[in-house]
Amino acid sequence: MTNQHGHSTHTHDHSGHGHDHHSHAPQVGENNERVVLVGFALTASFMVAELIGGILSGSLALVADAGHMLTDAAALALAWAAFRFGRKLSDSKRTFGYMRLEVLAGFVNAITLFALVAWITYEAIQRLFAPHSVLAGPMFLVAVLGLVVNIAVFFMLRQGDTDHVNIRGALLHVLGDLLGSVAAIVAAVVIYLTGWTPIDPILSVLLSALILRAAWALLRNAVQILMEGTPGNIEIDALRKHILDTVPDIEDVSHVHVWSITSGKPAATMEVSLKTGADYRTVSERVKKTLAQRYAIGHATVEIDWANHPRDCPLSEQAHGH
Template sequence: MSVHDHGHTSDHDHHDHDHAGHGHAPKVSTGNERAVLIGLCLTGAFMVAEVVGGYLSGSLALLADAGHMLTDTVALFLAWLGFRLGSRPADARRSFGYSRLEVLAGLINALTLFVLVGWIAYEAVQRLFAPEEVLAGPMLVVAVLGLIVNLVVFRILSSADADHVNIKGAMLHVLGDLLGSVGAIAAAVIIWLTGWMPIDPILSLLVSLLILRSAWALLTRTFNILMEGAPDGVEPEALGNQLVETIDGLAGVGHLHVWSLSSGQTMATLDIALRPGADPATVTSAVKSALMDQHNIAHATVEIDWTGTCADCPAAPTPHQ
């Protein structure tokens, strides 16, 4: 049986952070945080304007697009919140800081979006059976302004660190809302030229599908994090085998757990068994380097199984020559 006694020697990688300031959030520059904040203000302000415009013009498509802009606003807010909270120091009770608040906010957002989609779908069906008059002129003006705002926000975000997980997610939200704005413009033009009112609820249903897709992706992502599931693209068993096959002196890996603290903050704990004569410090350092370089796992707790049995470890390959 594998020995998993916490009295054993273990190596807890803090990556140059002291315990009081135990930060694990991805490094984000002030410029990135500022870009997200500007995008948040622009999107949130126009979302309110679009709600007003949709109400005054009678356009359900505009209201649906405003709902999609709500997803953008929340996505940008979560990105900014992640940056802001990630910079706060940990305390005695919260040794990992406040990053998981981002995940809780995301879960609440996803559930709210499902309610929003249900309301849009209900209203759209009602209007298909009893079309209501829509003022094409005001609807077109608001939709065009919405498109311009989305283009500006997308440009601002693309000038920041587009490889960062939070910024990339926000950009995808804004890109989806660009399609919603285009749909609202198309509906306004069709109503203006033909007077065919059902196009408004039809396109509002299409926009609601975009919202539903974003909501489902956000729900599954946040639920997986809260359940401490392995992040997408990480298979613990395959990861353990890869470590054993590529690191000299490593005989086996067991009790491997990989999970996310919040978006982009992956963590791992594992036991390792050493080959005879292997240097513990060298092997441990190699394991942590591999986890960081190949899987972006910046925080790993590695415990050495001194018995060398590691019953649940994968079979060790032939030693490297």
């Protein structure tokens, strides 16, 4: 490889890539996978029941809340997929295993949710101009059952590892859906007491805003990972400065690339040039240790650029008989 000044850049230090290609799969507890799977089963089952209840009672708010539960079910399904498929070992065709399956599923799910929001909004506008009758009793019953299911799923997820990024994300989704169930209950009570049915499409639009927010976050995260963008919690210049401050043998850090293999799994590559007399044998491991401790980057490739110190290159010494 050649640097920008045309000098030869020796990158013989392959110790910077010292890792097993079969070690990228995250280690997760079986309890996480179990609670997420049960939570998904409960959420998905009631989502279907709520959708049917919304259609039979004529409540668009229930249909919208079912759509919001779809985001919860999707979040739980993606978390389970990350646990299940993330354990699959890599092979010669998929060197990072199946970890990006979660991201692809999230992208498709986000597009589907945008379409759902568009339909609910269109239907809500239609109902504001031509109100539909709503059966407040069945609507109230289904909304209360939805609230109970969401509370049960929330406490079930609390039994898992709440420090895990996927468990935390699923908990936030369920908390959001609790608000949707409460809104549907309020709408049912208002319709029962006053007969004012426009509250149903109005609340359905508010619930759609919750869906839209979740869908946008999901889409943005999926696109960022698929485009191999830098994770939001990492700033390249700050990372370079931190390495220079932490590993004193390094003179400069260049060609830095940081991306995510999947959610919560950052990776990095970079070149480092050394100061005269630096211990080149350990510098790559020290940089990787720094990246792991400060930025949770578990997969890093660190190459040494010998352009400014060609005589210090160990292979150059061998070539000259030193």
